[in-house]
Amino acid sequence: MDNMQLQRWVEHISMQYFHTPFLHQATFNSRLRTTGGRYFLTTHNIEISKKYYDTFSREEVEAVIKHELCHYHLHLRKKGYRHRDKDFKDLLQQVGGARYCKPIKEDKPLYKYEIRCTQCGQKGLRKRRIDLQKYRCAKCGGKLTLQTLSFDN
Template structure:
């Protein structure tokens, strides 16, 4: 009696790895129109961004940028975003007045060009880090003050003198100090 071997347990042959010179870039796919908080594609502000991204792509990377670059007001703390599926770039409109906005564009273009070439496009990849350093892109987005700050208006102390600041009140009859298990008391409440 013969036993059938599942196809999952058969030995897989290794795929041949293409040489770096034989890799072909992904073909440019037509992009679909997106809706939402992105600036419409016909505005002068949008056209200026598209032109800026295309010129930086040619000068810094010697490769054309053939997809869309759009403003996206939903981005709060990041400078931009590269979309893997349709290869378009989103940029935070709060960053456009930053002096190093070109470095933010270079950062997103590093993701774009490396992904299309089939190389390491993620932040932790050596290809990405090397290309980012070569073209002078920014590693992190500058802070534009969009991060939310939490006002801590409840101030507690425990029986051993540990201080705690909280945004919301704590039930002192139910909870104890996390460091020494001492009794908590409300010292001050800000208005």
């Protein structure tokens, strides 16, 4: 799906569920990683995560579009468009939008390094490298070694 098809889809959902046209721009954003979409208060445009579209079903993406359209229509009507507002919650439930989007599972490992004590064998995981000359084992005071973890699938 490209941006033109997304634009038509958002316009269709807006007319079908909100009975009001969507007069601004809807686009995919490949940089969105932690959210399904977002609505801009200043431009009134909507962005949908390309990764979210590629990962989940069409129904899930439609629920995210409904969520963003709730922000859009309520903001233009000068009603409560924030997540905590009653107007937003009521409209979201009425149209069947998603309150929260499903998290996107990242393929990236959480930890890159393993630190091990040469004396007692105590292990620890780290996201970032450390200078082994500055630190000792907390359990026995022994020297530490750093090993880069490999995640071959």
